[in-house]
Amino acid sequence: MKTSDIVKDKINRLPTGYIFTYKDFTLSVENKEAAIKALNRLAEKGKIKKISKGKFYKPESTVFGELLPDQYQIVKDLLEENNKITGYLTGYSIYNSLGLTSQVSNTIQIGKNNTRPFLRRERYIINFIKQPNVINKENIPYLQFLDCLKFIKKIPDTSNEKAIGRLLSIASDYKIKDIEQLVRLVQKYPPSTRALLGALLDELHLETYSNSILKTLNPITKYNFMGIGNILEQSKKWNLI
DSSP: OOHHHHHHHHHHHSOTTOEEOGGGSOOOGGGHHHHHHHHHHHHHTTSSEEEETTEEEOOEEETTEEEOOOHHHHHHHHHEETTEEOEEEEGGGTTTTTTSOSOOOSEEEEEESSOOOOEEETTEEEEEEEOOSOOOTTTHHHHHHHHHHHTGGGOTTSOHHHHHHHHHHHHTTOOHHHHHHHHHHGGGSOHHHHHHHHHHHHHTTOHHHHHHHHTTSOTTOOBOOTTGGGTOTTTTTTTBO
16 A cells, blocks of 8 residues: 555544644654655645644634634644643633633643743744643643633733632632642742732632641732722732732
8 A cells, every 4th residue: 555545544534623743654664755745745735734844634624614723733742742741721722711701812822841932833823831830631720720810910801800700710619639739839820829819719718728828928018900809808918909
């Protein structure tokens, strides 16, 4: 079977929107170059789309036109290295899914221990946010939540008041083990983020955990979050103004 036929057969079995490279095809070393050429020929013919150098996908067609792959597919190679998680979607990439805004951004934000310059793929701008905590599968939901607190002023098409109300609703469903993880991970976040989490935990009557955060803050530093006091009753205790 010719390499080009192997490539076509494999692509036919791949789901639409799945991003792949020649490495997704089980081929001998000498056939890799032939596979790359076959992929580029298919892209030139419009059978598949190239999203960046060496990366392709099979587009899904609708009455409104062709759909781009979802954001995870667009950046999955930036989230793992040698089968180890090294990054996670955050910021603009998750605000909509968490119910914090109705807007869908063309900016993809990734949390990583080591950041790099922004880049572009298709219509997306990809930028990176430094995350000082360990990044693993278990930590990611908590890091995403804390990032929302950290960047609450930058959430589009909403107010601090609405955003903290939504985050309070999310946190109310957390179990104690989840709260413990948040308190542990927030230690490496800025004081303003710690103060927000502390006030939020007070609202949930979790003073045992919030008081441990309070001890890490400068008692005279104030944090400006307009409207927060309308939702968090203990905002003055946390110097949130």
